Amino acid sequence: MGLFNKKKVVVPVIPAESQDVRVRCTSCGRLIDYDALKKNLKVCPHCGYHFRMSAAERIALLTDKGSFKEIGSPISSVDSLHFRDTVSYAERLKKLRDTIGLPNAVLTGTGKIDGVLTSIGVFAYEFLSGTLGSATGEKLTELFEFAGKNDLPAIVVFSSAGERIQEGIYSLMQVAKVIQAIEDYKKNGGFFVSVITNPVLGGPAVIAMGGDVIVAEAGSYVGVSGPRVSEQVMKRALPKEAQKVELLQNKGFVDIVVTRFQLKETLGNILKFYRRWSL
Amino acid sequence: MGLFNKKKVVVPVIPAESQDVRVRCTSCGRLIDYDALKKNLKVCPHCGYHFRMSAAERIALLTDKGSFKEIGSPISSVDSLHFRDTVSYAERLKKLRDTIGLPNAVLTGTGKIDGVLTSIGVFAYEFLSGTLGSATGEKLTELFEFAGKNDLPAIVVFSSAGERIQEGIYSLMQVAKVIQAIEDYKKNGGFFVSVITNPVLGGPAVIAMGGDVIVAEAGSYVGVSGPRVSEQVMKRALPKEAQKVELLQNKGFVDIVVTRFQLKETLGNILKFYRRWSL
Amino acid sequence: MKTLPFEKPIEILYKELKRREVKGYALMGLDELIEKQIEEVYKHITPYDIVLVARHPDRPQPQDYIEKLFTNFTELHGDRAGEDDASVIGGTAFFNGNPVMVIGTRKGHDVKETLRYHSGMVKPSGFRKIARLAHLASDTLHIPIITLVDTPGAMVSAETEVNGQVSAIYSAISALLDANVPVISIITGEGESLAALSLTVSDRLLMLKYAFFAVLSPEAASSVLFKNLDKKREIAKELHITADELLGMNIIDRIIEEPAGAAHRFPHIVMKNVKEALEEELEFVSKEKIDILKRKRREKFRKAGVYSE
Amino acid sequence: MKTLPFEKPIEILYKELKRREVKGYALMGLDELIEKQIEEVYKHITPYDIVLVARHPDRPQPQDYIEKLFTNFTELHGDRAGEDDASVIGGTAFFNGNPVMVIGTRKGHDVKETLRYHSGMVKPSGFRKIARLAHLASDTLHIPIITLVDTPGAMVSAETEVNGQVSAIYSAISALLDANVPVISIITGEGESLAALSLTVSDRLLMLKYAFFAVLSPEAASSVLFKNLDKKREIAKELHITADELLGMNIIDRIIEEPAGAAHRFPHIVMKNVKEALEEELEFVSKEKIDILKRKRREKFRKAGVYSE
Numbered sequence A, B: 001m002g003l004f005n006k007k008k009v010v011v012p013v014i015p016a017e018s019q020d021v022r023v024r025c026t027s028c029g030r031l032i033d034y035d036a037l038k039k040n041l042k043v044c045p046h047c048g049y050h051f052r053m054s055a056a057e058r059i060a061l062l063t064d065k066g067s068f069k070e071i072g073s074p075i076s077s078v079d080s081l082h083f084r085d086t087v088s089y090a091e092r093l094k095k096l097r098d099t100i101g102l103p104n105a106v107l108t109g110t111g112k113i114d115g116v117l118t119s120i121g122v123f124a125y126e127f128l129s130g131t132l133g134s135a136t137g138e139k140l141t142e143l144f145e146f147a148g149k150n151d152l153p154a155i156v157v158f159s160s161a162g163e164r165i166q167e168g169i170y171s172l173m174q175v176a177k178v179i180q181a182i183e184d185y186k187k188n189g190g191f192f193v194s195v196i197t198n199p200v201l202g203g204p205a206v207i208a209m210g211g212d213v214i215v216a217e218a219g220s221y222v223g224v225s226g227p228r229v230s231e232q233v234m235k236r237a238l239p240k241e242a243q244k245v246e247l248l249q250n251k252g253f254v255d256i257v258v259t260r261f262q263l264k265e266t267l268g269n270i271l272k273f274y275r276r277w278s279l
Numbered sequence C, D: 001m002k003t004l005p006f007e008k009p010i011e012i013l014y015k016e017l018k019r020r021e022v023k024g025y026a027l028m029g030l031d032e033l034i035e036k037q038i039e040e041v042y043k044h045i046t047p048y049d050i051v052l053v054a055r056h057p058d059r060p061q062p063q064d065y066i067e068k069l070f071t072n073f074t075e076l077h078g079d080r081a082g083e084d085d086a087s088v089i090g091g092t093a094f095f096n097g098n099p100v101m102v103i104g105t106r107k108g109h110d111v112k113e114t115l116r117y118h119s120g121m122v123k124p125s126g127f128r129k130i131a132r133l134a135h136l137a138s139d140t141l142h143i144p145i146i147t148l149v150d151t152p153g154a155m156v157s158a159e160t161e162v163n164g165q166v167s168a169i170y171s172a173i174s175a176l177l178d179a180n181v182p183v184i185s186i187i188t189g190e191g192e193s194l195a196a197l198s199l200t201v202s203d204r205l206l207m208l209k210y211a212f213f214a215v216l217s218p219e220a221a222s223s224v225l226f227k228n229l230d231k232k233r234e235i236a237k238e239l240h241i242t243a244d245e246l247l248g249m250n251i252i253d254r255i256i257e258e259p260a261g262a263a264h265r266f267p268h269i270v271m272k273n274v275k276e277a278l279e280e281e282l283e284f285v286s287k288e289k290i291d292i293l294k295r296k297r298r299e300k301f302r303k304a305g306v307y308s309e
Ligand SMILES: [Zn+2]
Pocket: A025, A026, A027, A028, A029, A030, A044, A045, A046, A047, A048, A049
């Protein structure tokens, strides 16, 4: 089990407009000039570690310049249970709206990838760790409905810590809700490409498995729960390697693992095959 | 691997009207009075070893008395390739027709099992080890077509050493042919119950996996090939335990393992659930 | 019988009862006092107390309901992909003369069973078995599906992750969403996280009075939100996990009553209540056209959640 | 280059050729003599000789055809059930501008590759991958499927048996039988037993001149029928495994020519021949309506076999 004993790595979200000029790499520990890091698609130039991207950065990375358009109306998370942990959920939501300007944890729209028009959803990890709440579930559902109506392929870029605990059982329901939307979409001729980025856990990981093709960014982790829940459920630590996409590709659950540099081209290459042959 | 090192056991077919009064058990080595053995459904009263049954015995075991009726016209195996090994295939076929009176390796018909009318096919191991030739493939195909047309469940009791080598590629084609018939039948609302008896190898084993429910007689073996072919392909012996139905039940490939004494009741119990609930 | 922490006042009376019985003293109304005390204690039961009741080792579990309330049960094994998960039990059976597919989780009552069924934590092969049996009931046998849920969640281990736990959960959920037959689910004890979800996608979702249904266990929630277990009682309240709350939120359709003292004290009463509820529900869904049932099932999940537009 | 036993006469001439080249002697028509000798040797080639040619380590294998004749190949991995089998390679690609799903077996040319791809013996996960990619091409992408076959058969081991080898083979065969897109198969080398069948369920089945297609290997057949390997040459003849014979038996639809000396000597010529044949076949199936293709595919298998009524 030596393979499984690596140290836990905490991944910081680097704000898009950081004031720091240098950042320490989470993986190799070296200092990196922040501008150089951004130019290198937030991949450590020394060790290849993939730093987390915001939803906006992800869209800029994947869609052809100027082609992205948001779809649907803005839908906001609400504190339906009057939930309080260290602070109240209502306060958390207010603060998030004020600081990052997103009403929920997913951004959905249409855009071109290497010239192919597609519908696309991107999880915003910066919004409560990309957890799956009611608003997020509704937006994802609408994305698949939109893709179906408009005969478009659907891409979802996942990054999520799991269910939104603060929305209790409503959060769990979203998993079935979104799967229903995916299955409807696929049954009516849709093509769903899942993109795994680091990390994808819990309900969102289940949803990601609905992909007709599953693409993963190198070094990402995907699985049923994070280290805390795992330890709570199993009374022992989960070897993190078991959730690594490189291993899961060998286990048959991931089609393609690529670095961030190859991600757009890979997606473009797959999308080109959708309904291109005339029966 | 200690589990896999059991000795190979040769299973003799006991003729229905044996002249010997006593038989030595293949498994425990004890002598058994033949009449007692037959009364005990050909199960060794000492160790529970299941001796092989002929197709006729199997039908008598499973169907309600007097309820079995053969279906279709007799279809005979022919020596299409003018194949010769130690003797010519044509001679083999002639001899089989003269001695056991079957034109091919499967007997098909309708019958009642615990009062439920069903279509049923039974492999005759006594006909060239129940190997799958063209005539057998055609009869099985017709069985599923008949079951579909008449809204009957379909049961096939398998026992086969694999493909009929003497029919070359035609034998291999039967696997796809029968699978096509099964899939058509199932798509149109059929219910196919596979029964594994000892042994089921090669193409017939593949076909058996099409069962909606897979029932196996205790101590049977099912797998992709017999010991000789395995050794030829892999250059090493296949641990026989890997094909044992008790293990394969744990591995998720067999629904129910029962002794011969429970087989009819088990099948009847499953058949009772077919389309009994009115939508 | 194990007494739960909040049941302490009853335990003292039980001890006194035992003492009097042993010594041959008159009970002098002590039995009635106990009854009253049980009612009193259960009147003030908190959400986390309910979690403990739901986990009581003597509480009837799905396999017990299958044994007592169903006939001709034929257990079907396996996921057709490499394993048969003992924590999921399923097969054809008759309920009240009706052919059904019954699928339940299985925790076990003693150490030996608990080990064998790995405490009811479902493995990938268990979820694939659920999917397979749901398809068999829906597409082949055309018989209703009844699920019985009592699970602490999906297993989380290196083995289950590399065997496709999340992929398997997807297949179970989508199989039940798509089932062309009625699906009735009963949460009989613990209903935790994705494993509970994957067995409660249904037309009618019932809960026993002292069962709970949660996005994750209060312990895990406390651990995630507070980095320790100290807040499990408070979080249990925040999460809204009790049958009463979930009925109010329209997450479940019906509560099956339990007497004060709960199912571990009165299994026969609860068995009878489950039987009656199931009879009524099965009759109810049998009267509906499957298209209408499916449309309603669709709408239920399409509308799930609370958000603002 | 490894010389095969029946090629002995050529080998002597090759040695002489090399000797003259080394010493700087004139060839004096030796090269033409070699050419004639190759033709002579291949004119008298026996079925078992063809088996050896088909297995020649330098013979182009499916992955070579994919590399040379297809563009934009995106390899897709995995069976979604626990493994990615390296002996099966598949993914989306363009052939001559047409989007297709190409799926092949992979044996490997040297020891390292052979080990990695376990000599092209397909595991359960390989068959499940075939099924998955066939469904993806048929039900989602709606693109034709091209299969390239060169396999000594399904792997037979304790591991593959308990992982459901026969069940996996069933899923591959039924996926191709049911595909709602054209399927074109080419047997490029060895086409043995159930593994070959599971990749040749198709609308058009092509074979290279020196490939073979057999219910099982001549060695295995000899072993089963004679309990030893001595009769493999005779059995190879009895089995009718050559392209010429199988075309006559209507098992295959077309032979792709190879020059005398075979593909291991003239890979470029054979590549070109495969390309041209595939172009024509793809054009042919593209012109047919899928309903008609499927009806014909159905009939082909419905009618398979020879028996008397
Ligand atoms: Zn670094």
